[in-house]
Amino acid sequence: MNQTAMTQLNQRPCWIFDMDGTLTHAVHDFEEMRMALGLPPGQPILESIAARSPEEAEKLHRHLYEIEHLLATNAIAQPGARSLLSRLQLDGRRIGILTRNSEALAHITLQAAGLSEFFEDAFIIGRERCAPKPDPAGINLLMELWSSTPDDTVMIGDYLFDLQAGRSAGTMTIHFDSQGSFQWPEESDLNVCDLEKLATHLDKGSS
Ligand SMILES: [Mg+2]
Structure with missing residues (x-):
């Protein structure tokens, strides 16, 4: 070192x-998460969600939370x-x-x-x-x-x-x-x- x-x-x-x-x-497959959320590949998730309309963003955040919750409980x-x-x-x-x-x-x-x-x-x-x-x-x-x-x-x-x-x-x-x-x-x-x-x-x- x-x-x-x-x-x-x-x-x-x-x-x-x-x-x-x-x-x-590392268990987060971000590409898979983007696909599940219907977000463009290769773009950071939070920023992609923030660019959507408020209603859509709220729905996406809920879906993201579900995915992340499952990963969190298995950390x-x-x-x-x-x-x-x-x-x-x-x-x-x-x-x-x-x-x-x-x-x-x-x-x-x-x-x-x-x-x-x-x-x-x-x-x-x-x-x-x-x-x-x-x-x-x-x-x-x-x-x-x-x-x-x-x-x-x-x-x-x-x-x-x-x-x-x-x-x-x-x-x-x-x-x-x-x-x-x-x-x-x-x-x-x-x-x-x-x-x-x-x-x-x-x-x-x-x-
Ligand atoms: Mg990290």
């Missing part, structure tokens, strides 16, 4: 996680997620979630995955409370709640929007990709394919 980036990471007290596909196993933790979150908690770091999912579904997901004990409700930010990633609004909101700065903060996620949101807010960015293909090197400061390993490296750094 990149030593300079690891040293920087160790010094950062505030960690913001993407949820689906980062803390949990499984990403290997190493517990180790990493425990490590951060032991270190006394702040941890929060920024998801494009709804907050209600975020709670169901974390419960199902056995990870809810790590997060205070106020620090689980969903699409009700801010513009969705890649907009940095949710990161800015968490930093405000924590009275922290971009230099204190890390954004970690498995998708381009997570990294772009981090970049826009000026935080350090970590790309998590269990496949190790890392498609957006210019958007990430550190690439990680194993959360357990990341937890171990933090252990070493703090000793």
Whole structure:
């Protein structure tokens, strides 16, 4: 692992996680979801829905909720997620979630995955409370709640929007990709394919 980036990471007290596909196993097939909702392929779902008429958007949101609810109740933790979150908690770091999912579904997901004990409700930010990633609004909101700065903060996620949101807010960015293909090197400061390993490296750094 990149030593300079690891040293920087160790010094950062505030960690913001993407949820689906980062803390949990990737189960969302967004192309399949778009098809089920009758939305154009390759376009972000929330933005496609927002472009529809209010009546249509409401119907689509209800349908989206049904699909996401089923996925949430079956959520499984990403290997190493517990180790990493425990490590951060032991270190006394702040941890929060920024998801494009709804907050209600975020709670169901974390419960199902056995990870809810790590997060205070106020620090689980969903699409009700801010513009969705890649907009940095949710990161800015968490930093405000924590009275922290971009230099204190890390954004970690498995998708381009997570990294772009981090970049826009000026935080350090970590790309998590269990496949190790890392498609957006210019958007990430550190690439990680194993959360357990990341937890171990933090252990070493703090000793
Ligand atoms: Mg994700």
